[in-house]
Amino acid sequence: MQTELAPAYKGTRDGEEAEAILRKCVHCGFCTATCPTYQLLGDELDGPRGRIYLIKQVLEGRAATAKTQLHLDRCLTCRNCETTCPSGVQYGRLVDIGRKIVDAQVERPLAGRLTRMALAKGLNSPLFAPAMALGQALRWAVPASLQAKVPQKQEVGVRPTARHARKMLLLEGCVQNAMMPNINSAAARVLDKLGVSLVPAPKAGCCGALNYHLDFQEAGLDNMRRNIDAWWPMIEAGEVEAIAMTASGCGVMVKEYGHLLAYDPAYAVKAQRVSEMTKDLSELALAEEALPELLAAANDRKVASTKSFGDGAAKEAVRIAYHPPCTLQHGQQLRGKAEQILQDAGFVLTAVADSHLCCGSAGAYSVLNPEIAGQLKERKLASLEAGKPDVICSANIGCLTHLQSGTGTPVKHWVEVIDELLSEAA
Ligand code: SF4
Ligand code: SF4
Numbered sequence: 001m002q003t004e005l006a007p008a009y010k011g012t013r014d015g016e017e018a019e020a021i022l023r024k025c026v027h028c029g030f031c032t033a034t035c036p037t038y039q040l041l042g043d044e045l046d047g048p049r050g051r052i053y054l055i056k057q058v059l060e061g062r063a064a065t066a067k068t069q070l071h072l073d074r075c076l077t078c079r080n081c082e083t084t085c086p087s088g089v090q091y092g093r094l095v096d097i098g099r100k101i102v103d104a105q106v107e108r109p110l111a112g113r114l115t116r117m118a119l120a121k122g123l124n125s126p127l128f129a130p131a132m133a134l135g136q137a138l139r140w141a142v143p144a145s146l147q148a149k150v151p152q153k154q155e156v157g158v159r160p161t162a163r164h165a166r167k168m169l170l171l172e173g174c175v176q177n178a179m180m181p182n183i184n185s186a187a188a189r190v191l192d193k194l195g196v197s198l199v200p201a202p203k204a205g206c207c208g209a210l211n212y213h214l215d216f217q218e219a220g221l222d223n224m225r226r227n228i229d230a231w232w233p234m235i236e237a238g239e240v241e242a243i244a245m246t247a248s249g250c251g252v253m254v255k256e257y258g259h260l261l262a263y264d265p266a267y268a269v270k271a272q273r274v275s276e277m278t279k280d281l282s283e284l285a286l287a288e289e290a291l292p293e294l295l296a297a298a299n300d301r302k303v304a305s306t307k308s309f310g311d312g313a314a315k316e317a318v319r320i321a322y323h324p325p326c327t328l329q330h331g332q333q334l335r336g337k338a339e340q341i342l343q344d345a346g347f348v349l350t351a352v353a354d355s356h357l358c359c360g361s362a363g364a365y366s367v368l369n370p371e372i373a374g375q376l377k378e379r380k381l382a383s384l385e386a387g388k389p390d391v392i393c394s395a396n397i398g399c400l401t402h403l404q405s406g407t408g409t410p411v412k413h414w415v416e417v418i419d420e421l422l423s424e425a426a
Contacts, residue, residue, distance in 0.1 A: 001022045001023060001024075001025045001026070001052075001056065002023075003018075003019050003022045003023070003056055003059060003060060004060050005019055005059055005060065006059065006060055006061030008061075009059050009101070013263060014097045014100065014101065015059065017093065017097060018055065018059055018094055018097045018098070019059070021089060021090050021091075021093060021094045022052065022055075022056055022059075024087045024088055024089045025049075025052055025085075025087060025089045026087055027049065028086070028087075030084055030085065030086060031047070031048040031080075031081035031082075031084045031085050031089075031091070032044070032047040032048060032049050032050075032081075033084070034080045034081065034083075034084045034356060034357075035047045035048050035080060035081055036076060036078065036080065036357050036358050036360075036376055037074050037075060037076065037372065039357075040372060040375055040376070041074070041372075043071075045071045046071055046075075047081075048075075048081035048085075048091055050071065051072060051075055051091075051095065051098070052089075052091070052094065054068050054071055054072065054098070055072075055094060055097070055098035055101075055102075058098065058101055058102060058105075059098075059101070064101070064102040064105040064106050065106065066106055068102055068106070069102050069103070069106045069108070072095060072098055072099050072102055073368070073369070074369060075095055076326070076360070076362040076365055076376075077092060077095060077096075077213065077362060077363075078326035078330060078357075078358035078362060079091060079326060079330035079331050080326065080330050080357065080358065082330055083329070083330045083333070083356070092331070093259075096212075096213075096217075099215070100217055103215050108215075115367070115368065116214045116215055116216075116364075116368075119210070119214060119364045119367060119368075120211050120214045120216050120219070123174055123175050123206075123210055123364075124174055124205070124206050124210055124211070124223075128174070128175060128178055129177065129178035132175075132178040132179060133153075133178070135150040136150055136151075136152065136153040137153075149401070149405060151179050151180060151401055151404060154180055154181055154182045155182065156181045156182050156185050157182065157185055157186075157189070157423075158185075158189075159184075159185045159188050159189070160188055160192040160197070161197075162198075162199050163192075163197060164192070164195055164196055164197040166195055166196045166197065166241060167196070167197045167198075167199050167234075167240050167241070168191070168196055168197070168198055168199070168240055168241055168242045168243065168244045168284070169198075169199060169200070169201055169204075169231055169234060169240045169242070169243045169244065170184060170187070170188070170198040170199065170200050170243075170244050170246070171204060171207060171227070171243065171244070171245055171246075171247075171250055171254065172200050172204070173206070173207070173246070173247050173250055173397065174205055174206035174207075174210065175397060176246070176247055176397040179397060179401055180397060180400060180401070180413070182416055183246050183247075183397070183413045183415065183416060184198075184246055186413070186415045186416045186418075186419035186420075187244065187246045187281055187415045187419075189419050189422070189423070190285065190415055190418055190422060191244070191284070191285070193290075193294060194285070194288045194290050194291060194294065195288075195290060196284075196288070198244055199234075199240070201227075201230040201234065202230070203226070203229070203230035204226070204227045204230040204231060205223065205226065205227065206223050207223065207224070207227065207249075207250040207253040207254050208220040208221065208222075208223035208224040208227070208253055209249060209250065209252075209253040209363060210363065210364065211223055212253070212260075213363055213364070214364055221260065221261065221264075224253075224254075224261060224267075224271070225261070225264075225267055227254070227257075227274075228257065228261075228267055228270050228271060228274055231243065231274060232270055235270075235273065235274070235277065240277075241277075242277050242278070242279045242284060243274065243277050243278045243279070244279060244281055244284055245278060245279065245280050245281060246281050246413065247396050247397045247398075248280055248327040248328035248331070248332065248334075248395050248396040249325065249327045249363060249396045249397070249398055251278060251279075251280045251327065251332060252327040252328075252332050254274065254275065254278045255275050255278050255332060256275065257271040257272075257275045257278075258271045258272035258273075258274070258275035258276070259275075280328060280332060280334055280337075280395070281395070281415055282328075282334065282337035282338040282341065282395065282414075283334065283337060285341060285415075285418075286337050286340065286341060291341070291344075292344060294422065295341070295344045295345045295346070295418075295421075296344075298345065298346075298421050298422055298424075299345065299346045317347070317348040318347050318348065318390050318391070319347070319348045319349075319350050319387065319388065319389045319390050319391075320342055320348065320349055320350065320389055320390070320391055320392070320417065321349070321350045321384040321385065321387055321391075321392045321393070322338065322339050322342065322349055322352065322355075322392075322394070322414070323352070323355070323359060323380065323384060323392060323393070323394040323403065324338070324339075324355060324395070325359075325394055325395050325396035325398075325399045326358050326362070327396055328395055328396065329356065330356075338393070341414065341418060342417065342418070345417075345418060345421055346421075347417070350386075350387025350389050351386075351387055352383050352384055353386065354383055355383070357376070357379070357380065358376055358380075359376060359377055359380040359399050359402055359403055360372065360373035360374065360375070360377045360380065360402060361373065361377075361396075361398040361399045361401075361403075362398070363398060366398075366402055373402070377402060377403065377406050378406065380403065381403060381406050381407050384409075385409060389409060390409075390410075391409065391410045391411070391412055391417065392409055392410070392411045392412070393411075393412055393413065393414040393417060394411070394413065394414070395413060395414060397413075400412070400413060
């Protein structure tokens with residue numbers, strides 16, 4: 001697609017990058033068919049091709065309006081369109097640039113600005129964990145609509161000490177340890193059994209995605225630099241062989257540090273190295289030769305194939321419906337790995353229709369666009385529950401809490417299920 005950049009964007013990094021992306025788009029519209037917001041709203045401007053056009057027009061000098069902003073806001077950034085696109089259009093990068101340019105032209109209403117600021121600051125705040133603990137303690141007293149946002153308090157179990165020579169950094173994340181702290185503990189226990197110790201870097205924090213996707217791109221870049229500073233001494237000393245991600249939403253962001261900080265002379269090289277070392281937990285676990293042996297041993301003890309959820313009396317295979325997060329299957333282009341681990345462990349994976357579609361969580365999207373997010377959640381849960389699973393599994397804190405808020409079926413990170421299996425078999 002030929003683009004004539006307006007003088008304001010000519011020669012700028014954002015302008016040049018957007019132009020290169022736009023040049024690849026042949027306007028075929030294949031992407032529209034798999035876009036969840038187009039499927040729900042039926043408006044071309046709520047699909048990728050329409051949004052690409054809107055961004056192109058702004059880059060060519062047409063003034064952005066509140067309507068332009070609305071259509072970009074309604075995008076989930078699920079990047080399903082990238083997977084579908086035959087021409088390799090990097091829509092996710094384009095929409096980030098488009099939003100930045102449009103938000104610089106169109107001021108949001110005060111309420112919208114305050115909500116975004118509250119989300120970015122609140123979820124990143126050290127007060128989030130105590131607030132969540134209070135919410136969990138008083139869960140019975142809060143309205144049902146709020147209860148759905150507060151997961152039940154979890155049993156965490158013991159986190160192993162860093163006893164192995166092989167070590168990997170663990171990004172603890174900003175909200176995950178407050179909402180579902182067992183995920184990181186379970187990951188540490190499973191990798192410990194595989195001969196790898198997960199070590200946190202106390203000064204690391206949010207991956208930057210919250211700020212970056214809520215109009216605070218500079219603050220997001222600062223989060224990234226802080227994490228690199230926290231990790232670098234151990235990376236430079238060769239003490240760690242990878243950076244493990246237990247939330248695919250964080251993983252996709254950290255894998256982009258190299259690109260996003262490429263123009264920062266103090267961080268470009270380090271950011272690239274950090275991105276290269278970043279691995280989703282499913283990549284790491286599958287790469288371990290000891291995993292099949294460990295799972296087979298657990299299977300031999302007939303633990304995996306019997307129900308350990310619910311009353312535990314039935315001797316049927318445990319049925320799992322797996323939801324691959326968009327940040328994993330589209331953002332990181334990683335498919336089938338967690339599913340393979342679960343199947344190798346003896347669980348039965350139920351068939352799930354439209355598994356390529358977003359569940360509606362999408363970071364802060366479910367708070368900012370509750371109606372669309374709610375409809376997508378209902379559709380997703382209908383697909384996931386069609387096969388009558390005992391448990392629903394996924395790989396991202398946002399998807400897990402969003403889905404759990406709409407069903408009585410337990411929703412867990414896949415590594416929690418593997419951890420339960422290995423602990424029971426021990
Ligand atoms: S599928 Fe790709 S090339 Fe076709 S309209 Fe969508 S983004 Fe453009
Ligand atoms: S990122 Fe998702 S919601 Fe946004 S245009 Fe692409 S497919 Fe549609």
